[in-house]
Amino acid sequence: MKIVIPGGSGQIGTLLARTFHRDGHEVVELGRRPRQVPWRTMTWDAVHDGPWCHEVDAADVVIGLAGRSVDCRYTAANRRAILDSRVQSTLAVGRAIAAAPRPPRVWLQASTATIYAHRQDAANDEATGRLGGDEAGAPDTWRFSIELAKAWEAAACAVPLPHTRIVLLRSAMTMSPDRGGIFDVLLRLVRFGLGGTPGDGRQFVSWIHDGDFVRAVQWLIAHEDLAGAVNLAAPEPLPFAELLRALRRAWGTRIGLPASRWLLEVGAFLLRTETELVLKSRRVVPGRLLLSGFHFDQPAWPAAAQELCRRWRERR
Numbered sequence: 682m683k684i685v686i687p688g689g690s691g692q693i694g695t696l697l698a699r700t701f702h703r704d705g706h707e708v709v710e711l712g713r714r715p716r717q718v719p720w721r722t723m724t725w726d727a728v729h730d731g732p733w734c735h736e737v738d739a740a741d742v743v744i745g746l747a748g749r750s751v752d753c754r755y756t757a758a759n760r761r762a763i764l765d766s767r768v769q770s771t772l773a774v775g776r777a778i779a780a781a782p783r784p785p786r787v788w789l790q791a792s793t794a795t796i797y798a799h800r801q802d803a804a805n806d807e808a809t810g811r812l813g814g815d816e817a818g819a820p821d822t823w824r825f826s827i828e829l830a831k832a833w834e835a836a837a838c839a840v841p842l843p844h845t846r847i848v849l850l851r852s853a854m855t856m857s858p859d860r861g862g863i864f865d866v867l868l869r870l871v872r873f874g875l876g877g878t879p880g881d882g883r884q885f886v887s888w889i890h891d892g893d894f895v896r897a898v899q900w901l902i903a904h905e906d907l908a909g910a911v912n913l914a915a916p917e918p919l920p921f922a923e924l925l926r927a928l929r930r931a932w933g934t935r936i937g938l939p940a941s942r943w944l945l946e947v948g949a950f951l952l953r954t955e956t957e958l959v960l961k962s963r964r965v966v967p968g969r970l971l972l973s974g975f976h977f978d979q980p981a982w983p984a985a986a987q988e989l990c991r992r993w994r995e996r997r
Contacts (some may be wrong), residue, residue: 738782742788
């Protein structure tokens with residue numbers, strides 16, 4: 682297969698490209714600047730049409746991942762940059778597919794599990810899950826994340842594509858031992874004795890092991906009956922306190938200093954990020970994947986944490 686990955690230079694894009702390239706597929710990464718990788722790269726500005734559009738023509742699969750990181754303070758300027766980077770790049774990919782004489786058969790477009798409401802009482806699947814935005818008392822920064830997710834998905838559906846199946850990847854936190862990812866950050870806290878309960882610890886974390894994430898993407902490419910929103914998350918989300926407790930156990934340490942809400946606010950300000958990334962409850966389950974017959978190799982966090990810690994140690 683020929684697989685084009687707009688915005689593929691980040692952790693998720695590298696994870697997918699590495700696997701597809703290893704399996705013998707032709708991979709084309711679209712990025713703002715070239716980099717030295719085993720697969721082919723091409724530059725684009727993620728806004729305007731250009732020579733990169735020819736790569737979409739006759740491709741089998743497009744996996745859209747472009748978008749500025751949300752790990753920042755949600756100032757007005759940053760909000761605009763985050764929103765524009767997602768919407769404009771997605772619209773550009775949609776235009777390229779619509780104009781292609783031989784359009785790809787499937788377009789997997791990144792979205793986020795953050796689109797669902799902050800809740801602890803029940804899990805959100807694709808059929809019965811409640812989208813967020815109107816939760817009582819939700820901070821303005823939380824509403825922005827949900828508005829962003831909705832606009833991102835709307836951009837993917839803005840142009841009619843009768844010959845291309847569109848799948849919206851509502852992805853949870855992808856746990857990988859690669860440097861700079863969310864698992865690397867959480868493990869760093871645990872290693873330095875700071876991986877205690879954040880806030881009250883009852884907020885749920887939805888996650889997915891990197892191996893299951895890649896296999897789920899391959900499954901979605903192969904199963905032509907799956908279109909629209911699909912949750913990419915392990916079937917067993919858990920409260921943050923339990924997640925960190927299991928990670929401390931997997932690493933082999935008992936010490937984990939807790940962080941109260943006010944302390945998290947101070948830390949987020951100093952690190953130029955937002956507490957929403959920690960305090961919002963994301964209780965998301967993969968209803969459509971399970972119904973389609975997909976099997977998770979790592980459905981439960983304690984075993985996944987042990988496997989990830991082992992690989993982290995091996996790589997370093």
